[in-house]
Amino acid sequence: MNQKIYFGELKATKGEIHIIRDRCKGCGFCVEYCPKDVLALSDEFNIKGYHPPFVENEDNCVYCQLCENICPEFAIFVTKKEEEDVEKG
Amino acid sequence: MNDEARQKNPIEHLLRMDRIPHIWCPGCGIGTVVTSFAEALRKSNIELDKIAVVSGIGCTGRVAGYIKLDSFHTTHGRAIPFATGLKLANPELKVVVFSGDGDIFGIGGNHFIHAARRNMDLTVICVNNFNYAMTGGQVAATTPTDANASTAPYGNFEQPFSIPYLADAAGASYVARWTALHLRRVTKSIQEGMDKNGFSLIEVITPCVTLYARRNRLGDGLNLLKYYYDKSEIKHGADTRDLDISYQGKLIVGKFIDRERPNFIDAMNQHMSTVLGDDYELYGRINND
Amino acid sequence: MKKVKADPKGVLTGAHYLDGDFALAEGALAAGCRFFGGYPITPSTETAERFSERIPRVGGIFIQMEDELGSIASLIGAVWGGKKAMTVTSGPGFSLMMENIGLACMMETPLVIANVQRGGPSTGLPTLTGQQDMMQAKFGSHGDYEIIALSPDSPQECFDLTIEAFNLSETYRVPTFIMTDECVGHMHEKVVIPPADEIELVERKWYTGPKEAYLPYKPDKDLVPFMIKAGDGYRFHTTGLTHDERGYPVINAECQKVNVTNIIEKIRKNADKIIKIEEDQIDGAEVVLISYGITSRVAVRAVRLAREAGIKVGTMRLITVWPFPEKRIKELAPKIKAFIIPEVNYGQMVREVERSAAGKTQVFGVPHCGGWVHNPEDILNVIKEAVK
Ligand SMILES: Cc1ncc(C[n+]2csc(CCOP(=O)(O)OP(=O)(O)O)c2C)c(N)n1
Numbered sequence: 007m008n009q010k011i012y013f014g015e016l017k018a019t020k021g022e023i024h025i026i027r028d029r030c031k032g033c034g035f036c037v038e039y040c041p042k043d044v045l046a047l048s049d050e051f052n053i054k055g056y057h058p059p060f061v062e063n064e065d066n067c068v069y070c071q072l073c074e075n076i077c078p079e080f081a082i083f084v085t086k087k088e089e090e091d092v093e094k095g
Numbered sequence: 096m097n098d099e100a101r102q103k104n105p106i107e108h109l110l111r112m113d114r115i116p117h118i119w120c121p122g123c124g125i126g127t128v129v130t131s132f133a134e135a136l137r138k139s140n141i142e143l144d145k146i147a148v149v150s151g152i153g154c155t156g157r158v159a160g161y162i163k164l165d166s167f168h169t170t171h172g173r174a175i176p177f178a179t180g181l182k183l184a185n186p187e188l189k190v191v192v193f194s195g196d197g198d199i200f201g202i203g204g205n206h207f208i209h210a211a212r213r214n215m216d217l218t219v220i221c222v223n224n225f226n227y228a229m230t231g232g233q234v235a236a237t238t239p240t241d242a243n244a245s246t247a248p249y250g251n252f253e254q255p256f257s258i259p260y261l262a263d264a265a266g267a268s269y270v271a272r273w274t275a276l277h278l279r280r281v282t283k284s285i286q287e288g289m290d291k292n293g294f295s296l297i298e299v300i301t302p303c304v305t306l307y308a309r310r311n312r313l314g315d316g317l318n319l320l321k322y323y324y325d326k327s328e329i330k331h332g333a334d335t336r337d338l339d340i341s342y343q344g345k346l347i348v349g350k351f352i353d354r355e356r357p358n359f360i361d362a363m364n365q366h367m368s369t370v371l372g373d374d375y376e377l378y379g380r381i382n383n384d
Numbered sequence: 385m386k387k388v389k390a391d392p393k394g395v396l397t398g399a400h401y402l403d404g405d406f407a408l409a410e411g412a413l414a415a416g417c418r419f420f421g422g423y424p425i426t427p428s429t430e431t432a433e434r435f436s437e438r439i440p441r442v443g444g445i446f447i448q449m450e451d452e453l454g455s456i457a458s459l460i461g462a463v464w465g466g467k468k469a470m471t472v473t474s475g476p477g478f479s480l481m482m483e484n485i486g487l488a489c490m491m492e493t494p495l496v497i498a499n500v501q502r503g504g505p506s507t508g509l510p511t512l513t514g515q516q517d518m519m520q521a522k523f524g525s526h527g528d529y530e531i532i533a534l535s536p537d538s539p540q541e542c543f544d545l546t547i548e549a550f551n552l553s554e555t556y557r558v559p560t561f562i563m564t565d566e567c568v569g570h571m572h573e574k575v576v577i578p579p580a581d582e583i584e585l586v587e588r589k590w591y592t593g594p595k596e597a598y599l600p601y602k603p604d605k606d607l608v609p610f611m612i613k614a615g616d617g618y619r620f621h622t623t624g625l626t627h628d629e630r631g632y633p634v635i636n637a638e639c640q641k642v643n644v645t646n647i648i649e650k651i652r653k654n655a656d657k658i659i660k661i662e663e664d665q666i667d668g669a670e671v672v673l674i675s676y677g678i679t680s681r682v683a684v685r686a687v688r689l690a691r692e693a694g695i696k697v698g699t700m701r702l703i704t705v706w707p708f709p710e711k712r713i714k715e716l717a718p719k720i721k722a723f724i725i726p727e728v729n730y731g732q733m734v735r736e737v738e739r740s741a742a743g744k745t746q747v748f749g750v751p752h753c754g755g756w757v758h759n760p761e762d763i764l765n766v767i768k769e770a771v772k
């Protein structure tokens with residue numbers, strides 16, 4: 007029912023990553039399991055003295071939400087990125 | 096990006112954010128299982144106000160204190176009988192027991208088998224980290240033979256329980272086992288368990304990085320999360336007699352049992368109305384019209 | 385405190401010939417108890433049997449749990465699910481319940497536990513009487529707390545005091561005990577059950593304010609917090625850990641002080657309202673005999689014989705055993721020659737009398753090791769010695 011017909015180039019869903027740095031305990035789960043190597047642990051310390059992740063290349067993010075689902079601290083989550091006029095035609 | 100102010104983690108409304116950060120160690124898997132549970136709550140059609148969480152005592156026992164639902168942090172081993180009373184008193188509740196292996200299968204083992212036998216309509220999520228973590232990594236009823244623990248410094252020579260086998264034998268309606276890294280499968284099993292009209296058990300093999308991993312030289316949380324996952328093999332419907340866990344051996348995971356059997360209240364209603372006839376008023380019938 | 389009339393469904397109005405154990409069950413049903421979780425143990429089993437027969441017909445739940453650890457835990461859960469709940473046991477089962485009695489105190493959970501006492505220690509005398517768990521009722525769980533305990537001396541009082549126990553337990557949100565014994569439990573007598581509209585019940589202290597403002601452990605003026613039940617949308621938390629008004633654990637001495645003081649003071653400060661004693665011929669008495677439960681009935685004969693011998697004996701029967709009526713004892717102590725306390729144990733409540741009398745008069749216990757009640761002569765002899 008809810009079909010959308012794309013005439014232009016079909017774009018994969020992209021994610022926008024949100025990291026609550028001071029909530030992170032630096033376990034590295036998200037970095038390790040991100041299938042697209044979007045994340046890396048930073049050298050900086052957060053308020054609790056852990057190394058939180060940072061977004062290395064957001065363009066690669068495919069909004070799989072794995073980082074969000076694996077984080078034991080509820081410190082990272084992803085929102086769907088506004089897609090730029092996909093319906094060109 | 097990184098704008099904490101604008102957006103909130105979509106599970107925050109299910110958590111007591113005024114108590115976060117939680118007490119669990121960096122790299123502990125319990126938080127991940129909580130995230131999977133919160134996902135199940137988000138996806139579930141069950142009204143959140145009608146879901147209650149009951150925990151016993153232990154690292155995992157602290158879960159009740161972080162979930163923003165009606166939540167009860169009880170005593171060591173007694174989460175299941177507490178939940179039994181809660182459910183029977185207010186049958187419209189969906190009652191989830193979330194606790195550790197020591198709590199549910201050590202000190203509380205007797206309650207577990209009886210709740211399963213009665214097919215009490217409860218969903219039990221058991222974080223199995225193979226030890227009594229809260230008290231410092233002592234040997235548990237689930238510690239694999241040969242693994243080391245603070246009260247088994249020469250290694251464990253006892254045979255552990257196979258949780259799914261026990262649950263099956265005792266009569267549970269739904270039995271699944273996953274590792275904490277099986278995020279979406281854990282979520283799905285919890286959902287299925289909650290939708291089940293009877294006793295369900297979801298065992299989640301979870302890293303205890305600080306104690307079990309360290310004592311057994313299994314690396315950090317990340318290593319252990321991966322290790323359990325790599326050792327796992329999915330076998331839905333596997334014979335529950337074949338699910339023993341050996342130290343560093345294979346971990347058979349999957350959904351093993353999913354069957355229909357009248358739960359405690361249904362069995363009571365059916366039996367009593369047959370025997371007592373009009374003298375008996377059906378108990379806990381929720382009027383949905 | 386909101387009072388309501390009993391639901392006629394549970395009230396077996398009329399005159400009956402019941403034993404104390406059955407009367408406990410009938411009292412509970414009249415009081416609106418609709419959850420029973422228990423485990424069989426002599427000499428209390430008849431109460432469970434009565435519940436199993438009666439409660440399904442009045443819309444309640446009977447469940448025979450796997451042990452007493454489970455029974456008491458199921459009760460606390462049931463109360464948070466909105467029901468009034470009761471269990472019944474005897475010594476060994478009472479011991480098993482102790483940890484969760486502390487949980488009930490900490491969670492401020494109203495519930496009723498009857499202990500039909502038998503001789504101990506250990507398995508002791510399953511079928512024979514005792515009053516040896518009186519101190520355990522007060523101090524058996526670890527940590528500091530207060531409870532309420534009543535002691536009936538007849539099947540009629542088993543009925544009446546069970547209603548009273550529910551009312552007190554709801555008023556103060558505290559576990560309340562009925563400390564009866566094998567003799568009273570198995571004694572058959574006439575029990576008159578009044579019509580439902582003559583039975584006054586205390587309704588649970590339900591919270592009615594705005595949801596967002598609810599704090600599960602914020603004491604009201606009488607120090608008792610308002611209660612809610614699971615499923616009503618409060619998404620509250622409660623724990624056995626030391627906690628703040630939100631019910632959140634706080635592990636420090638300051639919070640401990642507030643939390644523990646509150647669960648203690650709500651009983652101590654209301655002790656005058658809670659305590660019920662029955663006195664006879666106290667004015668001008670030389671000695672006062674204090675007793676409770678079955679021993680009060682045995683003492684009647686000793687007192688009559690003593691009075692016939694010209695000794696002025698006053699009597700005090702403890703209907704409430706905990707909190708202990710220390711004020712009254714203190715008041716009487718300087719006016720009399722002695723207190724005499726027969727009890728079917730080696731000296732339990734007598735310690736409370738000694739403590740309250742604080743050396744202002746003599747205190748004589750009349751110990752009994754259990755298995756049977758006192759010989760009235762033994763009590764009489766102590767009375768005679770006290771006035772010498
Ligand atoms: C009656 C009682 N005995 C012992 C303890 C101490 N104790 C607290 S937690 C715990 C073990 C918890 O193990 P588990 O349930 O596996 O939880 P984990 O900490 O591993 O998540 C023990 C023995 C207690 N609190 N109560």
Ligand code: SF4
Binds near residue numbers: 021023043067068
């Ligand atoms: S959503 Fe998926 S791809 Fe994007 S950062 Fe998270 S894990 Fe990586």
Ligand code: SF4
Binds near residue numbers: 035059076077082
């Ligand atoms: S998973 Fe969470 S806690 Fe761990 S590093 Fe990533 S953001 Fe930090």
Ligand code: SF4
Binds near residue numbers: 122123124302305307
């Ligand atoms: S001790 Fe083990 S189980 Fe407990 S919080 Fe730490 S890692 Fe987790």
Ligand SMILES: [Mg+2]
Binds near residue numbers: 196197223224227
């Ligand atoms: Mg454990």
